[in-house]
Amino acid sequence: MEEFKNSVKSQTIPLCVLDTQGSFSNIPFVFFYENATLSSNFMSTQALSDSFYKTMEQFPIFAGRIKSKGRGHNSVVVEQTNLNMPDYTESSSGVHIDTLKGNGFSWRAWPDDVATAGPMTKAGEDGDIKLINVHVVRLQDNSGVAIYFSIPHYILDGVAHMEVMKRWCQIYQLLSNGQADRLSEMPAFTVDRSIIQDCLPKDRKPVDALTRQTFTGFSLLAELLAWISPALRGRILSMIVARQKAEAHLFHVSKAAFASLHEAVGKALPDSYAISDNELLLSLITKTLAQSQALASGTSARIKPDSKAELPVAVIFEVREQLGMTSTNYAGNILMPLITSTPLTMLESPTTAESLAAMINNYSETVNSVDSGLVASHVEMVNSRSSCFTRPIVRFARSKTAMSFVYDIMPDMYEADFGSGRPAWVSPIEPFRANAVLLLTSRDTTDGVDVFMTAYPDVMKEVLRNEFWCDFAKLIY
Missing domain, CATH: 3.30.559.10 (Chloramphenicol acetyltransferase-like domain)
Known part of the structure; x- marks a missing residue:
């Protein structure tokens, strides 16, 4: 986490009209993983956290705040000395992966409070709208892991949401295999909205x-x-x-x-x-x-x-x-x-x-x-x-x-x-x-x-x- 904080530079990222017209809702998905081999080190909590913040180094926008001048003029402002840190939490649950499978992964069988943000984009208790919400839930007996992954539509759409999730997965695997040196080879993402005008x-x-x-x-x-x-x-x-x-x-x-x-x-x-x-x-x-x-x-x-x-x-x-x-x-x-x-x-x-x-x-x-x-x-x-x-x-x-x-x-x-x-x-x-x-x-x-x-x-x-x-x-x- 500290490396991520130190990597962030102050910047302002203007949002565009295609961002604001979808800005009311979040993109909230839950991913369930089964520990099929009963490995004691299955999706290590520390490794998930380390790789998440390493991923965030490639997306400093997620440490910013939505700033509005009213009437749809919005920007994400990233202040290096006052970061709006991603909402990344961890917990354990008494629900076993077999219980979830037996119920066909029905919502009624999910662990309580998996979702740390609702369907609509609103501020948390600190008054800030978090630009990414993640909740890693270790299931009973280390039988699996549930990951809640939610990003406001202010920032991106479903396609980009999945690209961020996949990038986290890729970085987790590289770090787990001792290949941190390959991070620099990964293609960079852009959040510069001017690219849209260039493509019209x-x-x-x-x-x-x-x-x-x-x-x-x-x-x-x-x-x-x-x-x-x-x-x-x-x-x-x-x-x-x-x-x-x-x-x-x-x-x-x-x-x-x-x-x-x-x-x-x-x-x-x-x-x-x-x-x-x-x-x-x-x-x-x-x-x-x-x-x-x-x-x-x-x-x-x-x-x-x-x-x-x-x-x-x-x-x-x-x-x-x-x-x-x-x-x-x-x-x-x-x-x-x-x-x-x-x-x-x-x-x-x-x-x-x-x-x-x-x-x-x-x-x-x-x-x-x-x-x-x-x-x-x-x-x-x-x-x-x-x-x-x-x-x-x-x-x-x-x-x-x-x-x-x-x-x-x-x-x-x-x-x-x-x-x-x-x-x-x-x-x-x-x-x-x-x-x-x-x-x-x-x-x-x-x-x-x-x-x-x-x-x-x-x-x-x-x-x-x-x-x-x-x-x-x-x-x-």
């Missing part, structure tokens, strides 16, 4: 009307929320999310299930249209949640033939590939949300191959519009109104039905290998905001994906009764 093309594609209206339409509440400090904003949003009492579940969709539904839906679409798994999930999940919301509320737009009610869905794309940034080792946020709106009469109709084909057609323009020109236009739009980052969250917080869907599958979290093999299980924490969907790499990476879904409890009850969804996706926990 000259060509532009217009931002769709609904996304532009969502980000630029006037809202007094959004303006106030943009003016206040990040700590106060985080406290307010954490209270809102806590009151939702959202219920989460994890589902698995197998390759066989995908193939069967692709075949059925494909017959209702033109031969030239190639449906991606992500499009299929976007269409099916939004239909399933909308149907469940209608049943839970006891109201339906379908009983009103002239109903014009629509459901907003924020579809969030990771756009490194579109900007040619996949090889830049950029540790920041490259996410772009597009706001869509679909008639409830379409969403609430019975789920059939034909109705899903109609949904895919409904989303196809949005999905196929994502290119470098659109990203450039989005960046210009939010750059010109730095306070607009709060407008989508206000709109969606006011609605009990609006959804967010992260379109791209999260990176393979099971690549986080400290030298004793892939994790036995990886999962987000259960508490989360309502009506959110994440697509996760399955532990068996050769068979489909896992779907993390949240909803209000009465809505989730209907999701678990939805015959079409439950035939297609199998409940994990």
